[in-house]
Amino acid sequence: MIHPIRSRSLRRWLGASALLVLSAGVPAVAETVFTPTANGFQGTVSAAAPERGGPIVAGGQAVIRGQGLIPGQQITLMRGSHVLNDAPLTADAEGKFSFDLKIDAEAARGLHPIVVIAENPAAASVIDLKVSPDLPLSGAENFIIESAKVAPGLYQVAFGEAAGAIFVTAASGRPPVKDSALYRLDPQSLQIIARGAAGEAPALADGREGGVFAVYGLGLDEANGTIWTTNTRQNTVAIYRQNDLSLVKQFEPGLVDHGRDVVIDQARGRAYISTSVEPKIEVFTTGPNQKIDTITIQSLQRGAKFAVMSLALDAKAGRLYTVSMSTAEYATVNLEDHSVKVFPLPGAKGASGVAFDPEEGLLFVASQQSDNLLIVKAEDGTVLQDAPVGAGALNVTFEPKSRQAFVANRGAGTITVVDTSGEVKAVLDAGSFPNHLQADGQGNVWAVNKSRGAEDEAGDRLWRITPKAQ
Known part of the structure; x- marks a missing residue:
């Protein structure tokens, strides 16, 4: 009360x-x-x-x-x-x-x-x-944790296995954004190897300066050695080379409404891009690099709009999962015919993050307004666990070796580690505003956070978190 x-x-x-x-x-x-x-x-x-x-x-x-x-x-x-x-x-x-x-x-x-x-x-x-739930810090002794300053406005992170490198996007400043870049970093030293500046964007319709094609979301195309990024401010996407961060292709503005996440399906040669404010996932080919389809998701709630957020890929089964920020729902997309099935997601409010465990067929859903992690049976929507994890649960990744989900809690400034039974195993200090994280499949979780200002030593950092062998 x-x-x-x-x-x-x-x-x-x-x-x-x-x-x-x-x-x-x-x-x-x-x-x-x-x-x-x-x-x-x-x-x-x-x-x-x-x-x-x-x-x-x-x-x-x-x-x-x-x-x-x-x-x-x-x-x-x-x-x-x-x-x-x-x-x-x-x-x-x-x-x-x-x-x-x-x-x-x-x-x-x-x-x-x-x-x-x-x-x-x-x-x-x-x-x-x-x-919000107030979970005290705990369990750090069970992890090897390192971090380093990178650049203002870090947004997303991805591990490139073929390149043996970490890639992050960064964009800072008020629109029109003028400071944005893609970074390649060494996964051992966490030091910057290369920086690729975002290109100049066209002027706005009213004649005002357009800034740059700031980069936000990213997904790695390992087969072609490229990086797909979302240019959220211009409602489009761009492709860069992994080796030198040079621009391969800048798509025209207006192609993807408020692009957020990118997932690459290597087997089918497709890039799937979430729109975040619309009930749509845009589909591109990764060969000729062109848009070929729009997947529209209809909410089960009368008069409501499904707002697509994060994406999680089950490549083996040919399924793509997403959650809705505006409705308590998740959707499954069949990647063969792009048919969609929507499930209620009771207990979620403001869902934004999703991850998938193919071994047990589990979905992990992080929700910003309900401050929780739901563990869901992906095939039928059964909610198995509901774990309070911290204020502003924004994104989640599943680390398959330790079989744990890692949740970035933006408001709490923590990363909460939860096992598949819903038990909180650790609450780790993640500095200011943890924003995104991704498991690399090799036992590490990579995360980036934002800052409270130029003098904030706890912000604008890249984190490597490795569970110790038990």
């Missing part, structure tokens, strides 16, 4: 108001409760931790902020029957307010509905205040 600094029940609050009315005698003209309204809630209200990007946890603090409200509007915040603020908050001349809230130590984890009641004029809205 979330309590205010001095908790009061709605019954007590309303009862006191009633007593005041009665004590005033019988008025000649009663005041109406139906005061002038705003005809809809104007502005936005949100709840967050005091530290940017950090989690709200039991026993911690939260800050509820409003902006774009009507100046002078009075705000009351409620959780269930409890009023959270001792006196109404008043929107300032800019329509803003801020309220510090103590979260008690017994607060249940999850999304708590906070009712925002406005007066002068009247309006109301409901926001979510997420209390």
Whole structure:
């Protein structure tokens, strides 16, 4: 339960108001409760931790902020029957307010509905205040962990077996992004071997500067010695050579809506690219390098849109798996005919990461809003385990040698290690904002994180995590 600094029940609050009315005698003209309204809630209200990007946890603090409200509007915040603020908050001349809230130590984890009641004029809205699981660091002694600074804005990482190298993408700055590059690193020293700068992008339709074709997602085509990258800002993709990071092909803007992940199916010579804001996976050939199909995924929920996020490949069975950020669902794509089957995913909210274990046929799903890892029977959608892993569970990879899933928790700043039975085996410090990770099939997990600024020594790092032999 979330309590205010001095908790009061709605019954007590309303009862006191009633007593005041009665004590005033019988008025000649009663005041109406139906005061002038705003005809809809104007502005936005949100709840967050005091530290940017950090989690709200039991026993911690939260800050509820409003902006774009009507100046002078009075705000009351409620959780269930409890009023959270001792006196109404008043929107300032800019329509803003801020309220510090103590979260008690017994607060249940999850999304708590906070009712925002406005007066002068009247309006109301409901926001979510997420209390995340707070898992202490543990188990680091069972791993060999090394990391090194690379560059600002690291996004994704991949291990190239043929090249014997690590590849990472980086993009930093506000749009139009001007600083972006693809890096090749030595897997032993973690030092940069080569850097390939992103090419200049065309001007925007309104004439503004277009920046560069910033690189975000990446997938390795080992057969052709290339790297496929997503240019999310320009809604397209590009191909680079693994050996020297030179550009092979830059596709035209508008070909892939908000491209996120790339998976290469070597056996079929296909590149599959997720779109993240659309219910689509774009399909390219890796021979002539051209777009050949669009796979559309229909949500089972009426009126809802399946928002494709991460991709996981079962090359042997010819299946591609993905999860939806906007609906609690995952989808299986048959790679022979591109037919799709969608399954409900109870317990997931804001699903974004997915990994697959071919040995047991398990899917591992990381969800940012529910802060958990679901272990699912891939063939029929049976949820086998639901493990709380940490705030902002963003991405997941499965390491087959140790048979453990590694989850990057962006908000918590940790990587949680979970076995196939759902037991948390370790919670590792991963610096600031861990963003992406990938197992290399040789017993290592590679991860990258972002930073809180130029002076953040815990950010912009490449990590190598190797489970010790047990």
